Amino acid sequence: MSLNTTRLVVTADNEGGWDYGTLRGPYSAFHIANGAKYCVYNNRLMPVSQKVSREEGYWTLKQKAGLFDTGERPIQISGPDAEKLCNKVFTRNVSNLKPWRAGYALLTYPNGNILCDGVLLRLAPDTFWYVQADGPVYSWLIAHAQGLDVEVSDPNSWVSQVQGPASLDVLNNLIEGGLPADFKYFSVRRARVRGQDIIVSRTGWTNEAGFEFYTLPNEPNYDGAALWNAVLEAGKPFGLDVAGLDSMEIRRIEGGILNNGSDMDDTMTPFEAGLGAFVDLSKDDFIGKAALASAKKESRLIGLISDGGEPVREGPVTIDGKRIGFVTAAAFSPFLNAGIAIVRLDQPHADGTKVEVLSRDHKTHSAVLAQLPLYDKEKKIPRGLVVDIPERTSGADKKPAKSRKPEAAHS
Known part of the structure; x- marks a missing residue:
């Protein structure tokens, strides 16, 4: 058979011409100077490679801490009926998610097949952020919000991750007041970095210990470049280095973390993707529930x-x-x-x-x-129950x- 061992990437060129339909993040100037190559994810340019090699970035992630600029897109769901909309579209019982906690959440079509996955953050009783993988989530939420007292909006937030055994040391050194109290796995907090507000969650895409940080560009003290530099400075004592998605990819495969649109897609149910634990058939009706109730439960x-x-x-x-x-x-x-x-x-x-x-x-x-x-x-590493630092x-x-x-x- 014909093998496809090449891939297509995006690079920066100092020239005029077509440059529409994709968003550059607040750290774009750094990535260009660092020789990054990109993929397009949620119409955002996400660095798949950096100056550091794929293997070097992997070992930084396993032994110290890696900084990754990722392409997830947060969508805000707010208002008196925010929880009602979330329970309508997500397969999990959102009512059990407490403020300042996060949880993995799936959306399915009426036939029970997967639309998208992501992490749902509850920032207040009536406010959620859905940090989505690549998929048509925004228009889906708008369509299903009709008739409800809820607003679906784009906070224009950019998401990045620090992952690895030293990641929480980096966070402790980064934010004002140090590591938040009781900052357990899937906790969410609002924090300050050199006078500017961010959101942090103890989550990630590597099955290593880590955190994600979210910009708040609508706040008056927002400065993306200053935030990136602050993370680099906070991580310097712990060997932090910037790496690309290629390095993260190795670890997420080891950890069994799935990518929407490739590992799983709209031809599969959550059960076929091994994600049946995130489908609550005991809760009130949600989109796809009837089909999922009668679907085969084995993973493929x-x-x-x-x-x-x-x-x-x-x-x-x-x-x-x-x-x-x-x-x-x-x-x-x-x-x-x-x-x-x-x-x-x-x-x-x-x-x-x-x-x-x-x-x-x-x-x-x-x-x-x-x-x-x-x-x-048992996923003890990301939960912080054990820290394994392998020798190279x-x-x-x-x-x-x-x-x-x-x-x-x-x-």
């Missing part, structure tokens, strides 16, 4: 590990030459010293099933299916991660 997504190097994205996965699925995301894991992937199966197969996978060397290699996440199965070795010399108990303030 699973991980893969191969000693044959990085698999080809969209390449076939076979058993004795017969296709059983395809690769939706792939990388080489320096920590596992193996090729890794997320696989969409035609039919469910068990953990440990031996398969073959097409790799970037244009050859088919042996592999094994593995449940996601590929390690840290490879092959037969690879040593196990060193573990230490997190500081009480970071748990």
